[in-house]
Each structure stands twice: as structure tokens, then as C-alpha cells.
Amino acid sequence: MNPSRAHETLFHVFGYTGFRGPQEAIVEHVAAGGDALVLMPTGGGKSLCYQIPALLRPGVAIVVSPLIALMQDQVSALKEVGVAADFLNSTLSFDRAMEIERAMLAGALDLLYVAPERLVTPRFLDLLDHLNEAGQLALFAIDEAHCVSQWGHDFRPEYLQLSILQERYPQIPRIALTATADAQTRHEIAERLRLQDAREFVSSFDRPNIRYTIVPKDNPRAQLLAFIRDGHLGEAGIVYCSSRKKVDETAAWLIEKGIAALPYHAGMNTEERAANQDRFLREDGIVMVATVAFGMGIDKPDVRFVAHLDLPRSIEGYYQETGRAGRDGLPAEAWMAYSVADLVQQRRFIDQGEAGAEVKRVATAKLDALLGLCETTGCRRQRLLGYFDEAAEPCGNCDTCLHPPQVRDATESARKALSCVFRTGSRFGAGHIVDVLTGKATDKVKEWQHDQVSTFGIGTELDDKGWRTLIRQLVAHGALAVDHERYGALTLTESARPLLRGEAAFTMRLDVVAPKKGRNVGSARKAADWPEATGAEAELLGRLRAWRASTAKERNVPAYVIFHDATLRDIARTKPGSIEALGTISGVGDRKLEAYGEEIIGLIAEHA
Numbered sequence: 041m042n043p044s045r046a047h048e049t050l051f052h053v054f055g056y057t058g059f060r061g062p063q064e065a066i067v068e069h070v071a072a073g074g075d076a077l078v079l080m081p082t083g084g085g086k087s088l089c090y091q092i093p094a095l096l097r098p099g100v101a102i103v104v105s106p107l108i109a110l111m112q113d114q115v116s117a118l119k120e121v122g123v124a125a126d127f128l129n130s131t132l133s134f135d136r137a138m139e140i141e142r143a144m145l146a147g148a149l150d151l152l153y154v155a156p157e158r159l160v161t162p163r164f165l166d167l168l169d170h171l172n173e174a175g176q177l178a179l180f181a182i183d184e185a186h187c188v189s190q191w192g193h194d195f196r197p198e199y200l201q202l203s204i205l206q207e208r209y210p211q212i213p214r215i216a217l218t219a220t221a222d223a224q225t226r227h228e229i230a231e232r233l234r235l236q237d238a239r240e241f242v243s244s245f246d247r248p249n250i251r252y253t254i255v256p257k258d259n260p261r262a263q264l265l266a267f268i269r270d271g272h273l274g275e276a277g278i279v280y281c282s283s284r285k286k287v288d289e290t291a292a293w294l295i296e297k298g299i300a301a302l303p304y305h306a307g308m309n310t311e312e313r314a315a316n317q318d319r320f321l322r323e324d325g326i327v328m329v330a331t332v333a334f335g336m337g338i339d340k341p342d343v344r345f346v347a348h349l350d351l352p353r354s355i356e357g358y359y360q361e362t363g364r365a366g367r368d369g370l371p372a373e374a375w376m377a378y379s380v381a382d383l384v385q386q387r388r389f390i391d392q393g394e395a396g397a398e399v400k401r402v403a404t405a406k407l408d409a410l411l412g413l414c415e416t417t418g419c420r421r422q423r424l425l426g427y428f429d430e431a432a433e434p435c436g437n438c439d440t441c442l443h444p445p446q447v448r449d450a451t452e453s454a455r456k457a458l459s460c461v462f463r464t465g466s467r468f469g470a471g472h473i474v475d476v477l478t479g480k481a482t483d484k485v486k487e488w489q490h491d492q493v494s495t496f497g498i499g500t501e502l503d504d505k506g507w508r509t510l511i512r513q514l515v516a517h518g519a520l521a522v523d524h525e526r527y528g529a530l531t532l533t534e535s536a537r538p539l540l541r542g543e544a545a546f547t548m549r550l551d552v553v554a555p556k557k558g559r560n561v562g563s564a565r566k567a568a569d570w571p572e573a574t575g576a577e578a579e580l581l582g583r584l585r586a587w588r589a590s591t592a593k594e595r596n597v598p599a600y601v602i603f604h605d606a607t608l609r610d611i612a613r614t615k616p617g618s619i620e621a622l623g624t625i626s627g628v629g630d631r632k633l634e635a636y637g638e639e640i641i642g643l644i645a646e647h648a
């Protein structure tokens with residue numbers, strides 16, 4: 041293959057000046073007929089890895105994609121740059137589906153997106169057989185390939201049947217793509233999709249433009265509001281909650297506080313959900329309050345923050361969900377508030393689930409790893425990447441790097457807390473233990489005569505909050521276990537022994553109240569790359585955005601399908617004076633230049 045054809049397609053069709061990371065190697069490998077397993081972070085640019093080979097190889101590329109919303113977006117974006125793409129799923133009328141099938145058989149399509157359950161129907165396989173015999177199958181792309189993994193929360197049983205592609209069309213190249221990085225998932229994908237011989241392309245999973253912050257839960261709603269008000273007003277974001285009820289309540293509360301929030305969860309009816317998702321994608325500055333049902337494959341590039349009001353189930357989940365922020369590469373924030381109560385709840389979900397003992401053991405280990413990330417005194421990013429076996433230096437763009445937590449020796453206090461748990465019979469939760477330690481003779485304390493135990497009132501060195509923090513860290517350390525079957529009762533574990541015997545020391549991390557941060561999120565380096573537009577430039581940017589909004593509305597597509605923010609910023613900064621100059625800006629391909637070039641040059645000229 042002539043490698044410059046890939047570059048030409050990248051530049052003329054997609055309007056980009058260079059490939060990112062391993063994209064070029066992947067494109068060449070697949071265009072030449074090779075199989076590939078691609079692991080690249082969210083927003084890393086996986087789509088081009090199959091879209092460009094689809095254009096370079098004869099025939100139609102079949103793209104398996106798990107979500108209808110995702111297909112629609114990708115197809116509108118492709119049509120917008122002049123690529124012959126379409127999708128087949130249950131939303132289409134019979135006639136429309138027939139029309140698309142005919143177009144495909146006639147060789148009029150370069151890409152067809154299809155739901156996995158549709159692909160494996162005898163009818164569709166029959167179509168594929170025809171195409172195959174005519175040499176008109178370009179490739180198979182299996183997007184969001186982690187859906188094949190039973191361990192993940194996106195498991196889709198239909199994905200298991202996709203191994204048929206290898207059996208039936210062994211000579212057609214296949215490329216599987218995912219942003220889930222752990223070795224177990226990777227192994228499962230290779231095995232279940234029969235891609236053991238495929239070349240693996242593993243990118244760095246770092247998302248340097250995302251700033252990570254994890255805070256102990258105090259007053260979560262107020263904390264969330266403060267976080268949004270401090271630098272994210274008017275910006276698009278996602279707030280994850282663990283239950284439908286909490287989603288509804290949180291959204292209503294944010295609206296009351298003047299934030300443009302919308303709820304999204306599986307309990308809402310389909311139309312309502314679709315309408316909210318649509319508004320989130322199309323309007324600027326909507327905050328989506330959602331359960332994890334929301335977000336997979338959402339290619340909204342300008343989500344400026346992802347907030348978690350509850351713990352995800354694992355580091356993989358946390359990474360995927362936070363990865364939805366800042367896909368455009370501009371500074372973004374991942375913020376989470378967590379508590380021991382969250383941990384208890386998650387453990388309860390695991391233990392009460394239907395799964396077998398082995399699955400429960402893995403799930404518990406994953407949750408513990410996440411707790412380790414929450415309680416680390418080191419760099420969050422280093423810890424996060426370390427979990428995916430990737431080495432990294434402290435990043436300078438997470439809460440622990442920016443405000444190193446203070447630590448102090450708390451061996452004596454730890455011993456007091458542990459013995460208080462023991463003296464009160466290992467049957468009470470953190471609240472009661474703190475009352476006893478700090479000498480509060482509440483009704484409950486009196487009822488159990490805990491004002492009589494030797495640990496009553498001995499904890500003068502810390503306040504309530506301090507004790508709660510310490511207990512949380514003892515749980516994270518493993519010295520205390522939380523028994524959710526008995527309403528969160530704390531019990532001692534084996535690792536409490538050396539502490540109680542005075543054979544081990546315990547270092548406590550002090551909760552810091554993070555100082556107010558400035559408007560510019562992102563590390564100094566990132567902020568310098570993306571200075572806030574000011575003066576005339578800001579004014580032009582405003583006009584470009586207004587033009588984009590009305591154009592998007594006219595064409596009935598999300599604004600970012602017209603142009604990304606990053607592209608508008610480049611235009612506002614460089615003010616190209618000619619069509620040729622405009623064409624060199626990243627994100628402006630031939631088709632868009634033709635469709636919008638004159639208008640934009642006009643806007644710039646008017647402004648000058």
C-alpha cells in the first residue's frame with residue numbers, strides 16, 4: 041500500500057494534519073489486510089483506525105457498534121465530511137432498511153454500522169456472503185469490544201456470537217477496538233473474538249488534560265455545587281450517581297440552584313431519555329445527572345467535567361467514566377466524593393448479587409483497588425496508570441500533586457479506635473464508635489452502657505471528622521472490615537493485630553480542604569497551550585460559535601459535528617484570510633471547506 045494514501049485521506053476527508061500516536065501504523069496494518077486489537081484511551085481516536093482503511097479498501101466496511109445513539113452520531117459526522125456511511129438498527133422502518141441494504145449491495149456504501157444482534161441474523165449473514173463472493177467486504181470493525189467481557193459492566197451477550205466472523209470470513213481483516221485496558225479484558229477479547237493472532241496496538245492510557253480530584257464526602261451536594269461553581273459554570277458536564285432516585289433528586293436540586301441539569305437513567309421512558317441525551321449533545325452547557333447507563337461511546341468532545349457522587353465499581357469503571365471528559369484535548373476535570381458508606385453499599389451489591397464465588401472475589405478485589413486510589417497519598421494518575429501496568433512520573437495535575445496531603449503518625453489513635461470497636465462488641469458502625477471515642481453520651485450510647493467502657497471519651501486528640509477520616513483509612517488499610525449484612529458494623533481483621541499489639545505503626549492522611557483554584561484548569565503546561573481567548577479574538581470566537589449553533593440547528597446535528605471547539609479556536613486565533621489558509625486548519629477537510637468556507641471567511645472579514 042502506498043502510505044501517502046492514508047495521509048491524503050486523513051487530510052482531505054477528515055481535515056487533520058497528522059495521525060495521532062499509533063493511528064498510522066494501525067491504518068496501514070488493517071488497510072493491508074491484517075487483523076488488529078486496538079487499545080486506546082477514550083477519545084484517543086480509535087474511529088479513524090477503521091474509517092480510513094474502510095475508504096482505502098474496496099467494498100464496504102461493517103462496523104459493529106453496541107449503541108444506537110452512537111451509530112447515529114458517527115454516521116452523521118461521516119456524512120458531514122462526505123463519506124458514504126449509514127446504519128442499520130431497530131429504529132429504522134422496514135422500507136428504509138431495505139433501501140440501505142440495496143445501497144450496500146450496489147456498492148454505494150463505504151461504511152455500514154450495525155447492531156451485533158442484527159449482524160448475526162441469517163438474513164444479514166446471507167447479505168455478507170453475497171458481498172464476500174463479490175470481493176466487496178472491506179473489513180469488520182468491532183467497536184467497544186470490551187462488551188464481550190463478562191467481567192465488565194457493559195457486557196453484551198450478542199458480542200459472544202461475533203466469533204462467527206472469523207469462522208465464516210477468515211480472509212477478511214478484523215479490527216477490535218476498546219478503551220478498557222486491563223490485561224484480563226484484553227485476554228478475553230482476543231479469545232472470544234478469535235483475535236489471538238491479531239497484532240495488538242496498545243497506547244498510553246494517560247489523559248494528561250484531565251485533572252483528577254478525589255475528596256472525602258462531607259455534604260456531597262454542597263460539595264458538588266461548589267465544584268461546579270468554581271470554574272465550571274455554563275460548561276457541559278456529567279454527574280454520576282449510583283441510583284435512579286438519587287439521579288432524579290440531584291438533578292432537581294441542581295436546577296433549583298440555577299444549573300442547567302437533566303436526569304438520565306434506565307427507569308425513565310425511552311422518549312424522555314432520548315430527548316435529554318439529545319439536549320445534552322446539542323445544547324451548550326448542559327449538566328447530565330446520570331447512572332452509568334449513560335455515556336458509553338458518547339462522542340461529545342467538550343464535556344468539561346465528570347463528577348462522581350458515588351463510587352464506581354472498579355478502577356476500570358472510574359477510568360472509563362472520567363474519560364468522557366475532555367475528549368477534545370482541552371483541560372477538563374474528574375472530581376469524585378466518596379465515603380465508607382459508599383464502600384459498604386458496593387460490597388453489598390457484590391455479595392447480594394447472583395454471581396458465583398469467583399466472580400465475587402474478583403469484584404471485591406477490584407473495589408479494593410479503587411479504594412486504594414481514593415486513599416493514596418501519592419499521585420492519582422501514577423496510581424491509575426499503574427493499575428493498567430503503565431509506569432508514570434508524578435503528574436503535577438491531580439489533587440495530591442497540587443496539594444500534597446499532610447500525613448501524621450496516628451498509631452496511638454488507630455489503636456484507640458480499634459480497641460473501641462472491640463470493646464463495644466464489633467457490632468456498631470462508624471458513627472457510634474466516634475460517639476463513644478469522643479465521649480458523647482447519646483441515648484444509644486447510654487442504652488448500650490457504652491459510657492461505661494474503657495474507651496469512652498479517650499479520643500480527645502481528634503474531632504468527629506478526624507475520627508471518621510481515621511476509621512475510613514483503617515478500612516482502606518484493611519485493619520477494619522465493614523459488615524454490610526449488619527448495617528455497616530465495623531469488625532477487626534487479622535491486620536488489626538500488629539497495630540493493637542504495638543508492632544506496627546499507622547500513618548494517617550489528613551483531609552485537606554483544597555484551596556480555591558483559578559479559572560484555568562489543567563496543568564500550567566496545558567493552560568499555556570490553550571490560553572483563554574480575550575478581546576477581539578474572544579469576540580470572533582463568540583460569533584463563530586453562534587454561527588455554528590444556528591448551522592447545527594438547520595442541519596439537525598450536534599454542534600460539534602459541524603466543527604469542534606478546538607477548530608473554532610484555531611480559526612479565531614489565526615484569522616485565515618483565504619479559503620486555502622482555512623483549509624490548513626486542523627478539523628477542516630475538503631467537504632467542510634466547500635460547505636462552510638465562504639461563510640467563515642465572510643465572518644472573519646466582517647469582524648476585521
Ligand SMILES: Nc1ncnc2c1ncn2[C@@H]1O[C@H](COP(=O)(O)OP(=O)(O)OP(=O)(O)O)[C@@H](O)[C@H]1O
Pocket residue numbers: 056057058059060063080081082083084085086087088218219337338339341367626
Ligand atoms: N489524527 C487526529 N487529529 C485530530 N483529531 C483527531 C485525530 N484522530 C481523532 N481525532 C479526534 O478525536 C476525537 C475522538 O476520536 P474517537 O471518537 O475516534 O475516539 P475513540 O478513541 O473512539 O473514543 P471512545 O473510546 O470514547 O469511543 C474525535 O472527535 C476525532 O475527530
Ligand SMILES: [Mg+2]
Pocket residue numbers: 086087183337
Ligand atoms: Mg469510539
Ligand SMILES: [Zn+2]
Pocket residue numbers: 418419420421422434435436437438439440441442
Ligand atoms: Zn499527580
